Amino acid sequence: MRLSSTQGSAMGSHCFHLPSPLPEGLVFVGPLLKDRASFGQGSNRQAFACADAAGDWLRENRQRPAGQEVRLVVLHQDAFAGAEGEARLVRWLEQLRQWRLPCLAILLHAGLPADQLVRLFRAGLFDAVSLPLDTPGWINLLIRAEKRLEYRHQSHLILESAGEAREALLNLRRGIGNRAAAAHNQLLHSQESLRAANAQMAAAMEELSLLFQFGRKLSTARNWDQVLRELLQSLADFVGCGGAALILRSAQGGDFAPRQTWQWEESSWDKVLVKLQDQVGEAMAESMMAPGIFTFAPHTETASPGGGKVIVLPLEHQDVRLGYLLLMFATTAKRQAAADHFLPFLQTIQLMLAEEIASAQKLDRIRDIGRFNTRVLSTVKSAIWVLDEKGRTVYCNRAGQEMLTGQAARPEDLQESIFQIGRGRLEDQVRSEGPELPELLLDARLRLDDIPGLLLPGLRGAPEGLFRGEGTILRSDGQRIPVLTQSSLMKGRSRHQEWLVVVCEDLRESRKLEIERLRADRLEGLVEMSATLAHEIRNPLMGLSAQAELLAETLPPEDDRSRYIEVITGEVDRINETITRMLNFVRPYEPSLEETDMARLALDSVELTRPRAQEKSVGLVLDFQGRGGQPVSKDAWRYQLDGGQIKQVLLNLIINAIDATPAESVVSVSLRQSQSLALVDAAQGTQKSLPGLLIQVSDAGPGFPPDMAEKIFRPFFTTKNSGTGLGLSICRKIIHAHDGEIRARRHQKRTVFEVMLPRARTPMGRSAKIARTVQEIQTTQTIPSPQKEQA
Numbered sequence: 001m002r003l004s005s006t007q008g009s010a011m012g013s014h015c016f017h018l019p020s021p022l023p024e025g026l027v028f029v030g031p032l033l034k035d036r037a038s039f040g041q042g043s044n045r046q047a048f049a050c051a052d053a054a055g056d057w058l059r060e061n062r063q064r065p066a067g068q069e070v071r072l073v074v075l076h077q078d079a080f081a082g083a084e085g086e087a088r089l090v091r092w093l094e095q096l097r098q099w100r101l102p103c104l105a106i107l108l109h110a111g112l113p114a115d116q117l118v119r120l121f122r123a124g125l126f127d128a129v130s131l132p133l134d135t136p137g138w139i140n141l142l143i144r145a146e147k148r149l150e151y152r153h154q155s156h157l158i159l160e161s162a163g164e165a166r167e168a169l170l171n172l173r174r175g176i177g178n179r180a181a182a183a184h185n186q187l188l189h190s191q192e193s194l195r196a197a198n199a200q201m202a203a204a205m206e207e208l209s210l211l212f213q214f215g216r217k218l219s220t221a222r223n224w225d226q227v228l229r230e231l232l233q234s235l236a237d238f239v240g241c242g243g244a245a246l247i248l249r250s251a252q253g254g255d256f257a258p259r260q261t262w263q264w265e266e267s268s269w270d271k272v273l274v275k276l277q278d279q280v281g282e283a284m285a286e287s288m289m290a291p292g293i294f295t296f297a298p299h300t301e302t303a304s305p306g307g308g309k310v311i312v313l314p315l316e317h318q319d320v321r322l323g324y325l326l327l328m329f330a331t332t333a334k335r336q337a338a339a340d341h342f343l344p345f346l347q348t349i350q351l352m353l354a355e356e357i358a359s360a361q362k363l364d365r366i367r368d369i370g371r372f373n374t375r376v377l378s379t380v381k382s383a384i385w386v387l388d389e390k391g392r393t394v395y396c397n398r399a400g401q402e403m404l405t406g407q408a409a410r411p412e413d414l415q416e417s418i419f420q421i422g423r424g425r426l427e428d429q430v431r432s433e434g435p436e437l438p439e440l441l442l443d444a445r446l447r448l449d450d451i452p453g454l455l456l457p458g459l460r461g462a463p464e465g466l467f468r469g470e471g472t473i474l475r476s477d478g479q480r481i482p483v484l485t486q487s488s489l490m491k492g493r494s495r496h497q498e499w500l501v502v503v504c505e506d507l508r509e510s511r512k513l514e515i516e517r518l519r520a521d522r523l524e525g526l527v528e529m530s531a532t533l534a535h536e537i538r539n540p541l542m543g544l545s546a547q548a549e550l551l552a553e554t555l556p557p558e559d560d561r562s563r564y565i566e567v568i569t570g571e572v573d574r575i576n577e578t579i580t581r582m583l584n585f586v587r588p589y590e591p592s593l594e595e596t597d598m599a600r601l602a603l604d605s606v607e608l609t610r611p612r613a614q615e616k617s618v619g620l621v622l623d624f625q626g627r628g629g630q631p632v633s634k635d636a637w638r639y640q641l642d643g644g645q646i647k648q649v650l651l652n653l654i655i656n657a658i659d660a661t662p663a664e665s666v667v668s669v670s671l672r673q674s675q676s677l678a679l680v681d682a683a684q685g686t687q688k689s690l691p692g693l694l695i696q697v698s699d700a701g702p703g704f705p706p707d708m709a710e711k712i713f714r715p716f717f718t719t720k721n722s723g724t725g726l727g728l729s730i731c732r733k734i735i736h737a738h739d740g741e742i743r744a745r746r747h748q749k750r751t752v753f754e755v756m757l758p759r760a761r762t763p764m765g766r767s768a769k770i771a772r773t774v775q776e777i778q779t780t781q782t783i784p785s786p787q788k789e790q791a
Helices: 050-062 084-098 114-122 135-174 177-222 222-237 269-282 332-379 398-405 455-460 508-554 562-586 598-615 645-658 727-737 765-783
Strands: 026-029 045-048 070-076 104-109 126-130 245-251 256-262 288-290 293-296 310-317 320-328 383-387 393-396 446-448 467-474 480-491 498-504 594-597 617-627 638-641 664-681 686-699 743-748 748-760
Touching: 026 050, 026 126, 050 070, 050 084, 050 269, 070 084, 070 664, 084 104, 104 135, 114 748, 126 135, 177 222, 177 332, 222 256, 222 320, 222 332, 256 269, 256 320, 256 383, 288 398, 310 332, 320 332, 383 398, 383 598, 393 398, 393 727, 398 498, 398 748, 446 455, 446 480, 480 508, 508 743, 594 598, 594 617, 594 645, 598 617, 598 645, 638 645, 638 748, 645 664, 645 686, 645 727, 645 748, 664 748
Parallel strands: 026 045, 026 070, 070 104, 104 126, 617 664
Antiparallel strands: 245 256, 245 320, 288 293, 293 310, 310 320, 383 393, 383 498, 446 467, 467 480, 480 498, 594 638, 664 686, 686 748, 743 748
8 A cells, every 4th residue: 555755744844853852773764854963973863865765774783783773763754655565565564574673653644544554553663653743752662662671671581581490490300409499489580579569559559549538638628728727738748749739720711829738838830830830831852751741950040951850740620720739858869759659649649630620710600690699599689489399498688588577687698508498408518597488378478469369370370470460578577578589480490390489579669659650640749739829829919019119108107017017028929938938949840941151150159149158258269170180171161051040059058168167277179180970860760870071169157967968958848047958959959950969968067068960961852850859849738838847
């Protein structure tokens, strides 16, 4: 059969290169070597381009002196390329076997089929290696060949020993004395062999026992810290090293760091680990002691082949480097002795540690997923139950526990199994403490309006296993909670189990919102009635004021009764102002949006109130800040707002601050642009984060108690000796119309009013407007007339 040439492939070339090292007694048959000069430097290495020439030389040199024998013949596929290449190679190998040369034949080929390789192996080929040939593969090949030659040598010695034994038997027949002496010598030799075999068996049993202990401890330990320390100590004592260290990644994708050490003190682990990865990563042939085991010199600038005092066992799993096991010896001689004696044992330790570490990391990831799922279920506001086929609770989240008992559930231990609630849990998995929770269905705590009978068959028999309907849950304290219930079927622990998932959503808040909506509808009528009453009151007030003015004109200037008329007209004006403010509060308001320069608007408001502040000896400061506290251009302060109404809010807040703060103090007004204003979505009832403008007005006044932070925005509530108490209520109404928020708080002995305006105003639907109306005027129902409280 034909053997093709490799010259036209990516693996072939006109010159071939053998990786180093090149052993003595090597004969190469194939293309011209690139480093032919260095190849021939040895006293016992030959290279031939022709297979016949190589065969003639081998036949002539069959009887070479001891130490100069041909040990390895490397055959390149190209040396036998041609139509009858396979037959030539088979004949060549058969001749080599007939000459009984103490050498091994190795074929370098470019992917020959398996059937051809089988025929070549039968003809006497020792090994076949696919091209291209790299250094590690070459070294592994040399190691296998050396072992096979050693095996042949030992076999030869055995055969020689057998010949000597036969000669001894012949001699024993010649005399009883000689036979007895030979038998005695043979018995002594057997005893020594048995002792050596017994010692080897004892050492192997000790290694197996240690490996068993390591595997059992690593697989059953919950905390590896103590186990790893004991493992390193036992391993160091067993192999005779002075110290040991286990290097692992600090986290998934993180850097390598010492996980545990034994009698190894290192001041700069970072440098040692960098050098370790560099030296091992290069995988230099000079430092390789065996496949996967390296030497390492941690305190030298460069790797010293064969001179490192540390044995490095890289821990890998599925081509992923997990870490290193380091064994430090006092001298290189002790390190080499341990490597020679314990090589299989160290390789087994290397494999076992890599598997256990990989398993532990996978288990940690599974636990992380379990903890995450548990956290998600524990934070869900809806109550969730998982019931088995008999209706017993397999799992209940925190919301479900609180809904059944009316008490706050204890924080879940994420280390425990999630199957820990109810009578459906596995007894061998859970050790629950305290009284059990009531069962949702077995204790008849759930009532559904659409299922009057037994709930379990009704829910499991729902169309497609899905149910949705309203009902009530009877709590342990007797309270009935309205709920929206949904259920579906899911697979259980085994393939044949089918569990029921029940989700109950508390309807109390939604029903409260519905009540508030209906209340807001009724308040719309109150608004219309307020406008009508204001009109009816204003008409007689205007007449009363006109008559008082006419009466004042009839009295002489020196008449004391003029002051009573002034009181009448003043009170009429005050009543009229109160009615005007009340109408402004209850009248529907939609802002007229236009581009407004907030910086100019704030500056105008401060200048308008500055005379009042100077009159009271109060300082007035205005500060502008951009996003992150950085100054911004003037165009950045332009917003789509109702400038007149926002200016009214600023004037009201600044005047209130000036009136509240003592003399010789400062009222501060600041404008700051923010990317994350916490605003309330009136339509959804949730908070959202939007970019916009934050206005803060702070003063050094006495402030208010924490429980009055919301009360000060109620209509007719005031802490002044004069005033209607509608100013802050109207301010809130204006800000809410701009989709903003206004709040008050105490901070570092100062009272701070914050106005938050979003940059983009979103259209509000009817439900959102109702929600805003409820928020603004729901407190007015308990305030039949203006009142005054002192903070």
